Amino acid sequence: MALKNSLASKKFTITAEICPPKGTDTSVFIKNARLLKDKIDAANVTDNQRAVMRLSSLACSVLLLKEGIDPVFQMTCRDRNRIALQSDILGAWTLGIKNILALSGDHVSFGDHRDAKPVFDLDSVQLVQVISKLNNGQNMKDAALNGGTDFLIGAVVAPEANPSEPEMLKFEKKVSAGARFFQTQAFYDMEKFKRFYEYAKKFDVKILGGILLLKSAKMAHFLNNNVPGVNVPENLIKELESAPDQLEKGIEIAARQIKELKAFCDGAHIMAIGQEENVPKIIDLSN
Secondary structure (H helix, E strand, O other): HHHHHHHHHHHEOOOOOOOEOOOOOOOOHHHHHHHHOOOOOOEEEOOOOOOOOOOOOOHHHHHHHHHHOEEEEEEEEEOOOOOHHHHHHHHHOOOOOEEEEEEOOOOHHHHHOOOOOOOOOOHHHHHHHHHHHHHHOOOOOOOOOOOOOOOEEEEEOOOOOOOOOHHHHHHHHHHHHHHHEEEEOOOOOOOHHHHHHHHHHOOEEEEEEEEEEOOOHHHHHHHHHHHOOOOOOHHHHHHHHHHOHHHHHHHHHHHHHHHHHOOOOOEEEEEEOOHHHHHHHHHHHHH
């Protein structure tokens, strides 16, 4: 309940991603979780991020519960049909998970099993609708359940999408479907994000600005060339290129963004892919 309580209290809420391991050795996962425990309000567990096979987000969410950390169980539409999605959502609730983030998921062509068959039986808006139905004690076919759920439902939005209109339409559909908090895709234009936030606050939802740790200028160029809706401006790339330690500069930039968000936003969602051990430093520098 930590995330729900934090969002309701109107304090600046911080969440961060922890990627599951590519196997059953959870020692690094647990180590990173313990580093973050007293720094964040909840930890997202990614669901085979970038379509790369990892330990299940459900299993890792349960591990976080055992560590006393409120997990955000990420679920994508890529790998499961509507039966499996509903079954796993019910399973998560019975295991004590209270927060869920509904995503479409990266296509298998991005991942390490490119011969896999993508499912996408539902899209992310429909998945939010399904979770809302389960919260109301019904399955997708309107049949009554023998015990429902009460998830805090989250979704994703790209504030720098270009064009923005289709993304904002999808955002509004997710709100109507039952999403109550949004973790945004990475952004780097604070003025543009402020305009998005003013628009989003017309709705009864909480917004956590997506902070993606830039590990290097090379990573920034990769994002610009390969990730739709993300644009790292040239001045930040030059800042990274001129730094003696590009990772340290990326940490500084991320902390700076969070500090700016604290002036107006509901919170921040930190994505430090492969650098989770540096998230406490980012948070400390932002204070």
